[in-house]
Amino acid sequence: MVIMVTEPAISVRGLRVGYISDSGLTTVLRNVTIDIPSNKITGIAGESGSGKSTLASAIMKFINPPMLVESGSIIVDGKYDVLSMDNEQVNEIRGKLISFVPQAAQNSLNPIRKVKEIFFDVLKSRGMDYYSNINVIYRALEDVGFSDKQVLDMYPFQLSGGMRQRVVIAVSLILDPRIVIMDEPTTGLDVVVQHEILKLIKRLQKEKSLSLLIISHDIAMLFQISDYIAVMYGGQVLEYGSYETLLEDAYNPYTYLLLHSVPTITSRGKKLPRIPGDFEGFGRYPKGCVFSSRCPFATDTCREVPPEKVSYDQYGFYICSRYPEWKKEVKKIYE
Numbered sequence: 509m510v511i512m513v514t515e516p517a518i519s520v521r522g523l524r525v526g527y528i529s530d531s532g533l534t535t536v537l538r539n540v541t542i543d544i545p546s547n548k549i550t551g552i553a554g555e556s557g558s559g560k561s562t563l564a565s566a567i568m569k570f571i572n573p574p575m576l577v578e579s580g581s582i583i584v585d586g587k588y589d590v591l592s593m594d595n596e597q598v599n600e601i602r603g604k605l606i607s608f609v610p611q612a613a614q615n616s617l618n619p620i621r622k623v624k625e626i627f628f629d630v631l632k633s634r635g636m637d638y639y640s641n642i643n644v645i646y647r648a649l650e651d652v653g654f655s656d657k658q659v660l661d662m663y664p665f666q667l668s669g670g671m672r673q674r675v676v677i678a679v680s681l682i683l684d685p686r687i688v689i690m691d692e693p694t695t696g697l698d699v700v701v702q703h704e705i706l707k708l709i710k711r712l713q714k715e716k717s718l719s720l721l722i723i724s725h726d727i728a729m730l731f732q733i734s735d736y737i738a739v740m741y742g743g744q745v746l747e748y749g750s751y752e753t754l755l756e757d758a759y760n761p762y763t764y765l766l767l768h769s770v771p772t773i774t775s776r777g778k779k780l781p782r783i784p785g786d787f788e789g790f791g792r793y794p795k796g797c798v799f800s801s802r803c804p805f806a807t808d809t810c811r812e813v814p815p816e817k818v819s820y821d822q823y824g825f826y827i828c829s830r831y832p833e834w835k836k837e838v839k840k841i842y843e
């Protein structure tokens with residue numbers, strides 16, 4: 509069998525990011541190593557506070573004091589060693605090669621700037637002129653589903669949440685990037701609008717062959733659009749694999765619990781698993797597996813010895829020392 513090995517869009521190796529406070533250095537991302545495939549949609553799932561946005565900020569080199577990168581490397585498009593580049597160099601690829609839609613971007617649009625002024629500002633910051641690029645702007649608006657150019661003369665408060673999100677996505681695509689990171693792109697939108705934005709994201713990925721990284725606390729939503737899914741907990745990626753693999757056979761109990769704690773039509777009448785307890789916070793980890801204080805399948809060994817990462821193809825891996833034994837216990841507890 510010939511295994512196709514493609515250059516990842518983003519390669520993260522041994523990334524540690526922390527923040528300094530009066531009590532010293534607290535590590536938020538702990539040794540994150542992951543390859544994000546090109547021309548695919550990768551979802552990053554995990555409860556609030558698991559480190560998803562910190563990972564996105566690190567990839568964009570937006571880590572500023574009191575946060576700091578302790579160690580690791582991030583290679584974008586096989587050649588840009590982001591953490592070794594200075595801000596000016598990174599600015600050259602931001603927006604052009606890799607673009608970022610931050611969490612709640614649709615709510616942080618400047619309320620006193622019309623949509624056209626938002627485009628104007630973005631282009632000006634890149635030394636580009638609004639009027640000579642007006643056709644590029646029209647195309648970006650069409651790309652995200654605005655048939656009417658009148659939106660350019662509107663203020664953000666005159667737009668619905670969904671329209672604001674479309675504007676934000678259009679702005680992120682204006683310089684034709686090949687890699688786009690979207691942090692919680694559907695959070696705060698109602699279900700119908702969420703569905704429309706997901707359809708849009710999927711269409712844009714296909715039409716433009718984008719490498720997309722979509723971050724969300726909502727794993728069920730990510731399963732609707734992602735080709736690959738990374739599951740984060742306590743600043744680590746506990747599992748990463750294709751949509752099919754995770755759906756059929758999660759290797760890590762946290763993935764299983766996240767997925768099965770969401771009600772579905774087929775789960776009606778069944779006892780849904782719940783993830784017990786809360787994340788205890790950064791800097792207060794168990795000695796062994798980061799999830800052992802909440803994992804229903806944890807043993808004393810889990811609590812004492814950190815599990816090794818097990819890779820199973822170019823992208824897929826999991827961190828759990830009790831796979832597949834824990835699967836037998838699922839049946840006893842939940843079925």
Ligand SMILES: Nc1ncnc2c1ncn2[C@@H]1O[C@H](COP(=O)(O)OP(=O)(O)O)[C@@H](O)[C@H]1O
Nearest residue numbers: 527536555556557558559560561562563575790
């Ligand atoms: N600027 C900051 N100062 C202090 N702590 C921070 C800062 N940014 C993030 N953190 C810490 O990192 C954790 C992870 O945050 P974040 O990456 O935003 O998680 P997520 O996006 O998964 O909700 C937070 O719970 C917080 O403890």
Ligand code: SF4
Nearest residue numbers: 797800803810828829
């Ligand atoms: S190593 Fe143990 S505690 Fe960690 S996820 Fe696996 S079974 Fe649970």
Ligand SMILES: [Mg+2]
Nearest residue numbers: 560561562611
């Ligand atoms: Mg976040």
